[in-house]
Amino acid sequence: MIRTILALLFAVCYLILGIPVLIVEWIIRKFNRHAADISSLRMVQWAFRVICFICGVKLTVKGEENVPKDKAVLYVCNHRSYFDIIITYARCPGLTGYISKDTLGKVPLLNIWMKRLYCLFLDRKDIKQGLKTILQGIDYVKDGVSMCIFPEGTRNTGEDLLLPFKAGSLKIAEKTGCPIVPMAITGSADILENHFPRVKSTHVVLQYGEPILMEDLSKDDRKHLASIVQKKVETMLADNQSVLSQS
Numbered sequence: 607m608i609r610t611i612l613a614l615l616f617a618v619c620y621l622i623l624g625i626p627v628l629i630v631e632w633i634i635r636k637f638n639r640h641a642a643d644i645s646s647l648r649m650v651q652w653a654f655r656v657i658c659f660i661c662g663v664k665l666t667v668k669g670e671e672n673v674p675k676d677k678a679v680l681y682v683c684n685h686r687s688y689f690d691i692i693i694t695y696a697r698c699p700g701l702t703g704y705i706s707k708d709t710l711g712k713v714p715l716l717n718i719w720m721k722r723l724y725c726l727f728l729d730r731k732d733i734k735q736g737l738k739t740i741l742q743g744i745d746y747v748k749d750g751v752s753m754c755i756f757p758e759g760t761r762n763t764g765e766d767l768l769l770p771f772k773a774g775s776l777k778i779a780e781k782t783g784c785p786i787v788p789m790a791i792t793g794s795a796d797i798l799e800n801h802f803p804r805v806k807s808t809h810v811v812l813q814y815g816e817p818i819l820m821e822d823l824s825k826d827d828r829k830h831l832a833s834i835v836q837k838k839v840e841t842m843l844a845d846n847q848s849v850l851s852q853s
Contacts, residue, residue, distance in 0.1 A: 609805040613660045620653050621715040628718060643701055646722050654696040661797055662807025665693065666849060669814040672787065675699050678752045679787045679817065680779040682835050684768055684843065685756035687794035693812060694754065694789060702752040705743060705775070707760075724751045730759065740777050747782045757832065763799070767843055773832040779820060780828065788815035788835055790842030793850055811846040815839070
């Protein structure tokens with residue numbers, strides 16, 4: 607429980623002590639938006655790395671060279687744990703917004719940081735609002751901000767390797783033509799969810815697949831884009847499991 611308490615204390619202290627930082631960033635943003643954005647990104651990434659250190663996350667990263675550094679992309683990842691966001695966001699090379707469930711948008715201070723960093727909140731019960739969220743994600747990508755989605759639609763808490771990918775979430779890539787970077791994260795649920803509320807030191811494997819370029823896909827492939835991406839993630843998950851079994 608010590609790791610759990612320390613991680614919570616750090617997160618709370620960061621959010622509270624970060625209030626004046628948010629004010630300063632707001633002022634900087636008036637004169638240099640990009641500088642303020644990058645500053646906010648790096649500070650949050652630092653905080654997430656500290657949380658991972660406190661929780662004893664032992665991370666193995668594969669294929670990071672596959673991530674384009676000079677353009678916005680759509681990251682597509684499986685979802686087993688809240689730590690999926692913490693682990694992957696800490697490694698984003700540039701501005702990246704995550705599409706998360708709308709309940710996170712109601713958490714004081716956290717929601718301000720998330721909105722500042724181009725995160726979007728998806729109400730799965732409101733189709734019209736969900737469409738607006740995807741359209742906003744499209745605009746962000748056109749402005750050079752990468753987006754990350756979990757196309758299973760929710761955390762996978764079952765025994766299935768993956769839940770079916772929802773095709774609608776991939777519209778961001780279809781409408782912008784940005785590369786899709788498949789991500790597969792294995793072992794993250796063993797940090798917390800599998801034995802909540804205790805945090806346990808865990809080996810996690812994060813793998814980035816080769817980018818899927820929309821211009822390289824046939825019309826038929828585009829119709830089955832969700833299944834194509836899902837198969838790539840499934841393959842990486844199987845590969846990740848072999849890495850964990852050897853550790």
